[in-house]
Amino acid sequence: MxxxxxxxxxxxxxxxxxxxxxxxxxxxxxxLLPSAENRTDVTITKVSDLPYLSKDVLSKRGKILAIVTSTAKMGNTDKSTGYELTELSRAYYVFQANGFEVDIASPLGGEPPVVIDDEDMGPYDFAFLNDSLAQYKAKHTIPVKDVNPALYEAVFFAGGKGAMFDFPENTSIQLIVKKMYQSNKVIGAVCHGPAALVNVTLDTGRPLLENKNVSGFTNDEELLLISDAKNIFPFLLQDELEDQGGIFNEGTMYLENISQENNLVTGQNPWSTWKLAETMITQLGYALKYREITAEENAVKVLKVYEAEGSHKAKELMKQMVSIDNKPMERILIAKHGIIAAMQGKIGKFFSLVGLTSYAKNISKDL
The missing domain is CATH 1.20.5 (Single alpha-helices involved in coiled-coils or other helix-helix interfaces)
Known part of the structure; x- marks a missing residue:
């Protein structure tokens, strides 16, 4: 006993x-994370607060069409969805800053559902919410059936899981993509946005994606967050892009990665939006307007070095950025990747990324 x-x-x-x-x-x-009282309140950001948008405004060069999903629920589930605000807002402002007027369309027109993730929101995203013209366009979208492709120099498909349901079979979207692609205009799509490309057939009778490098939300990214994705979505995007003949370019999970095949530019996930939108501008033949790189993008650069060359090299880059060049660093994103590693059962990597987050805090001057 x-x-x-x-x-x-x-x-x-x-x-x-x-x-x-x-x-x-x-x-x-x-x-290790920034405390709320030490963080600048970016929720009140306006376009006038961002030099990229308010200073040295360029004359108009033409128009770009952005298309977002109209789907509010994931299939037969009660899981809400819509377009990802960060993917629309960042591309919208890259296009605008570089001299293009942006129209917004959706399969049904009107006000589409939107996904706003507070943890991912930055100054440009809140500026979009505080921008009366941008909000009017986002809440009064043009039905895709009414779009005249001839008016636009490029089309951009924002992501959001809803795109998996109402982009692939939409004949108006297929026609827009085909006409613009065959007119040598620029086609861009990010995250789940490439779902718009999977059923596009060119006048040659061949699939648009055949033998083309392409990126999109990967199977691993999808299944980590939604384990029953195969039962919810009509297909997994990576599988379908490959089935259509695309050569899938899979980068590191949840880090920036794009593919370019001449005037076709695709991105893997939300963190690819900035680079994708700017690649579209350069493909249109214009030099990019200077934009100060965001703290999130700097963290992505560090994480990419970490994945390719290890913790030591990542710390060297971080020290150069923060201590020497005085660049902002979003260490929350580094911590999130540690959590992702833990979710995958990679405990050693988890502690390594926690150490990297701690190092980022130690060298930061603002916290």
Missing amino acids: FKKYRILKWSIISFLGIVLSLFIFGWWFMN
Whole structure:
């Protein structure tokens, strides 16, 4: 009896020790992140606050069409969806800053559903919410059946899981893509946006995607967050792009990655939006207007070096950026990638990225 009691006693002590250790680690981990009081309130950002948009305004060069989903639910589930605001807002302002007027369309027209993830929002995204003209266009979208492709120099398909349901079979979208592509205009699509390309057949009778390098939201990215995605979506985007003859370019999960085949530019995920939109501008034949790189983009650069060359090189780059060049660094994103590693069961990588997050805090001057 006493032996059983001792075993029970030590089991309880061990359990409490584990709980206490997890609590201490969690407290330490949370302290690696910027505190709310030390973060600038970007929710009130206006276009006039952003020099990229308000200074040295370029004369108009033409128009670009952005297309977003009209789908509010994922298939037969009660899971809400829509277009990703960050993917529309960032592309919208790259196009605008570089001299293009932007129209917004959707399969049904009117006000489409939107996904706003507060954790991913930055100054440009809140500026979009505070921009009366941008909001009018976003809430009064043009039905794609009414779009005249001849009016536009390029078309951009924003992502959002809803695109998987109402982009692929839409004949008006297929016609827009085909006409613009065959007129040597620029086609761009990011994250789930490339779902618009999967059923496009050119006048040659061949699929648009055949033998072309292409990127989009990967199977691994999809299934990590939605384990039953195969049952919810009509297809997994990576599989379908490959089935259409595309040569799928798979980059690191949740990091910037784009593919370009002449006037066809595609991006893997939301973090690819800036580069994709700017690549569209250069493909149109224009030099890019200078834009200060965001703190999130700097974190992405560090994470890409980490994935390719390890923690030591990532720290070297981070020190150069933050301590020497005084560039902003969004260390929350680095911490998130640590959590992703833990979700994948990569515990060593998790602790390595926690260490990288800690290093980022130690060299930061603002926190």
